[in-house]
Amino acid sequence: MSGAIVRPYGDTTGDGMVQVSFTLPLPHDKRAEGAALQLAEKMGLAPALLVHAKAMGPDFTFFVVYGSVTHLVDVDAVTVVPREFPLLSAKEVNAAIKSPLRRKLLVVGACIGTDAHTVGIDAILNIKGFAGEKGLEYYRELRVVNLGAQVLVPELVERARAERADAVLVSQVVTQRDAHIHNTTQMSAAFREAYPAGTAPLLVAGGPRFDESATAALGVDRVFGKGTTPGEVASFLVHALAPLPAARTP
Numbered sequence: 001m002s003g004a005i006v007r008p009y010g011d012t013t014g015d016g017m018v019q020v021s022f023t024l025p026l027p028h029d030k031r032a033e034g035a036a037l038q039l040a041e042k043m044g045l046a047p048a049l050l051v052h053a054k055a056m057g058p059d060f061t062f063f064v065v066y067g068s069v070t071h072l073v074d075v076d077a078v079t080v081v082p083r084e085f086p087l088l089s090a091k092e093v094n095a096a097i098k099s100p101l102r103r104k105l106l107v108v109g110a111c112i113g114t115d116a117h118t119v120g121i122d123a124i125l126n127i128k129g130f131a132g133e134k135g136l137e138y139y140r141e142l143r144v145v146n147l148g149a150q151v152l153v154p155e156l157v158e159r160a161r162a163e164r165a166d167a168v169l170v171s172q173v174v175t176q177r178d179a180h181i182h183n184t185t186q187m188s189a190a191f192r193e194a195y196p197a198g199t200a201p202l203l204v205a206g207g208p209r210f211d212e213s214a215t216a217a218l219g220v221d222r223v224f225g226k227g228t229t230p231g232e233v234a235s236f237l238v239h240a241l242a243p244l245p246a247a248r249t250p
């Protein structure tokens with residue numbers, strides 16, 4: 001659709017109805033409910049209806065507010081990061097690696113920092129895969145070293161060097177206090193420091209709350225967000241590493 005201005009759909013087309021939830025640092029009483037409605041109004045919900053309020057301990061209240069948002073969405077002004085590589089089948093990925101490289105492509109994966117959310121990285125790496133696609137372990141020409149949860153950056157760099165990794169895949173799910181950004185920038189800086197210029201492995205960061213356009217700021221080669229499938233990652237690896245070097249020397 002081009003030139004479209006849209007509003008959310010609730011009960012009828014274009015009525016603008018949205019539902020938002022949030023917590024205020026106030027004990028649950030009438031004043032807290034009024035504060036929630038004031039916030040909703042400031043967010044552009046008019047009229048706003050308080051549909052749920054529940055005390056979260058003595059000092060906090062959780063709210064759900066439903067209302068018509070006054071803002072419009074200009075679909076033409078939406079910017080997305082387009083996929084810059086073709087999607088390949090597992091067979092095509094294997095073929096693209098096998099002939100130029102004549103060895104398996106080595107992928108090291110980990111959940112770094114204190115993050116213990118391994119389901120996302122496992123969805124990409126484990127053979128059982130995700131969304132009907134097999135994970136990278138299924139690809140004959142890939143060798144996957146999955147380091148699991150709570151891997152410290154020095155440990156990751158060390159292992160990547162020992163394994164002569166072609167690509168390092170890190171997952172960050174927790175975003176409290178921008179932990180995902182700090183951990184990823186720390187990781188990429190450590191790789192830049194540990195490897196001579198231009199020889200570091202391909203660095204890929206993934207997780208549900210990453211901004212896919214933030215590669216430069218994070219110092220990585222690619223960022224993948226929510227809903228990523230293993231096939232996309234395998235296709236990217238081939239795209240980014242071709243023509244593949246015969247051997248990596250850290």
Ligand code: B12
Binds near residue numbers: 205
């Ligand atoms: C399961 C879960 C847990 C499990 C994790 C078990 C495990 N082994 O992973 C347990 C119970 C341990 C847990 C603990 C905690 N959790 Co938790 N958890 C979740 C939950 C419910 C689901 C996450 C999940 O598995 N998603 C499914 C996977 C498949 O999706 P995904 O991670 O997005 O991965 C996909 C993409 O993002 C991408 N991807 C992800 N990583 C990578 C990496 C690469 C390289 C690539 C290419 C792609 C990629 O590909 C994947 C497939 O598409 C979420 C809420 C939610 N619904 O998301 C909260 C959630 C992530 N947890 C949260 C929190 C706060 C915690 C705790 C801090 C709670 C506490 N106070 O103790 C602890 C932290 C523990 C720690 N040290 O990390 C918060 C995070 C909030 C924030 N802003 O950071 C969430 C959002 C819940 C919430 N709404 O509050 N959690």
